Amino acid sequence: MLQEEVRRELISILGSEHYKDDPQSLVTHSYDGTPMLQSLPDAVVYPSSTEQVSQIMKVLSRFKIPVVGRGSGTNLCGGTVPVHGGVVMVMHRMNQILEIDLENLTATVQTGLNTKQFSTHVESLGLFYPPDPSSMSISTIGGNIAECSGGLRGLKYGTTKDYVIGLEAVLANGDIIRTGGKLMKDVAGYDLTKLLVGSEGTLAIITEAILKLIPPPRYKKTMLAMYKDLYGAARTVSKIIENRIIPATLEILDNATIRVVDDFAKLGLPLDMEAILIIEQDGDEEAVERDIAIITEVCKSENADQVSIAASLEEAEKLLTARRSAFTALARLRPTTILEDATVPRSKIAEMVVEINRIALKHQVQISTFGHAGDGNLHPTATTDARNKEEIERVEEAFEEIFEAAIRLGGTITGEHGVGMVKSPYLEWKVGPAGMDVMKAIKSSFDPHNLLNPGKVFAKETRKRVVIQRG
């Protein structure tokens, strides 16, 4: 519970309807999509404007109360778990599309806006917003920006960072800043827009965003390649790229994932295959047809058992939707799924897959692998049971080795989920001590009292294992 004085001030800003500190509200804002993490806040607030957010931040900074901005709480790194208590700021009421500028092809939106709603609206205007995190039907634009969400189209179109060109945000002290604008070019000083994207709510509360829109592809085709051998599937990925083809989507699913996804979506996937690749190419018809023909050849040369093309857009969409459900669907095997996010250069995908299997076997844990193979972003996912402490420890040891392997292969500890709580002990492995110092200095210049999403990104304890980061 917050001090009575703070409570009173917040209620006077928000109205009592939009300030909650009953047990029900606290419990339902104590978690996100990350397994096994939970921490109760002291209050939940629902602001309706940037001005209100600013007033709230002024009160909270005066009383040194921590705050966690929250969209829909779908992130997978513990990013919205209020681990230091304080206030959870839910952005749902700020969900307006403020402007679609057809002359500049930009959209200005409030950040509580649902990603899917935005994307659908833009499509109805004949435009395209490519970022498509798997959780997009639930997630918000603000959450996507805070976490720099990726998705199935990252390979060809990039991720959220590539479409955010301007921001309005409230700093810890309540000051409002505006960065970027409806500009394709802007080198006036440091690029604060890019800095805020992916800052996981630790630098500011982002309230508005200017997003870049692009013309939609005219044509697309989706195919399914099936493999009796996982290694062959993984190797196909780099072969496709080597052939100078960048598909819009290039996803890999291993056998366990194929099974659970099919159990959920009833697609009739081949259950006896060790892996499948879901590949989509879009663009002009002629180019797409040419690419698909080449990809088919590459798949066959890597011993694909079967290659098939989706008969309709509906069938293709079903396939992609099924893929998006993979991590939760794995809970059909065991109650807890711990989804990780190891990313390597795409030439190393096959090696990484082999490493993951070796490490899982060594620690006697079940780890299934699926992911955005085309951009090197794999999601090794342990299926376990949160109630079995001993097994959870083994899972954690295995993941530690997986992160080491990823870095050894020139990769990173997280490709699209963020550091949050779960990766913070490993961040130094990736960025090195000097990198950590710079990041910490940036944090303290934005938020000297560490009120914005404390306990994230920077861990108290860094894992001591020495790993030399190269290239």
Added chain:
Amino acid sequence: MNALTEKLRLRLDEDQLTNCMRCGFCLPACPTFAETGLEAESPRGRIALMKAVTDGIMVPDQAFEDQMNHCLGCRACEPACPAGVQYGQLIEQARDAIEDHKEHKTWVKVTRKAAFKTVFPHQERMKWVGRGLQFYQKSGLRTVAHASGAMKLFPKHMRDMEKILPDASGKGVVEKIGERHPAKGEKVATVALFRGCIMDVLFTETNIHTVDLLTAAGFEVVIPREQNCCGALHAHSGEAEGARDLARRNIKAFKAAGVDYIVSNAGGCGAILTEYDHLLHEDPQWREDAVWFAERVVDISDLLVRAGRSLDFSQDKTQGVAEPVRITYQDSCHLRNVMKSADAPRKLMRQVEGAQFIEMKNADRCCGSAGIYNVTQPVMAGQILDHKMEHVEATGASYLLTSNPGCLLQMKHGIDEQGLSGQMKAVHIVDFLHERMKK
């Protein structure tokens, strides 16, 4: 420890609670979340609350109880859940624990006992209700009640429901047409009709039409006289033991009939009938028979499409040709989400000559009826209905078809409320198909 906490710990299935990954995929499917945008009003939120109670993080208070009751139980979250969490079971377990714990006021106790123990479980007593209602509607008492202002004693949502109740009957389908009906033409299979309790006194005609459609499609129809209420209202209101008792009696009645299928024409009833195996899974004496029963249950639309001989819906010209019409369809949540039947009714509607089927936006979303939800939670139900009616009106249909009596009444109410009675009517899909069938 709070006594309710203890009860919830005992009842709630820990595996199901753990299985919820909190991914949030259920959120867009949930009607109460859509209305409020509040995490607590979502399946993920409600499961988190249940888990918080069993983990000792929160003590179940009034707000907790209210939230459990605020769920429509439409189960749209289940097909949306990649992890396959059985949310319907969890919410029933929570409500069962709450009900068990509750000290009701005397009048509530008396009413609940009358409804759940004295009337619903006895098919013959439902006839009294039917007769009483029939007397009320036909004797002039209804007119008096309306004219005298006596109805004003009831809250508005109750008055609204009273207005749209169809003419009740003191006789059910068996009393009217008998127990056994041979197939027309060569017999495809033998089916037993589940006639329902409310269905049988308020929609006796629909039951009769169901028999007609089935026999025309080649089924021999038996209507076991000994059958009872399905127990859905019991199960959804935290009266699990009452529901189990009814299940045992129904299984006994239908087992004796020895049929290939057990057919239902009410999504709400059909859904729980398919779950008798779950309801009785801890009862070694009945477990096997419950599986036998549950496996045979099928909705009328599904059975007609799946196993029946194709029906001719080009209504006999001599019977007076119906005008070409636009029709639309409101899914019964339980039919769609539990019995997994969404395609069959649409397929049948598309077969009707002269009827143009228009898919309504959000047809798959609950209409707010949800058993007795529209009576217990009138505010939320009203809000949901208002949004529903916007979509209904947008179809421009003159027939709004449904597959469940609760939805049908709710749609009638919605049409009435929006002043659309002049241009459209709500009809059970069976009645519509029957009317348009070539006899």
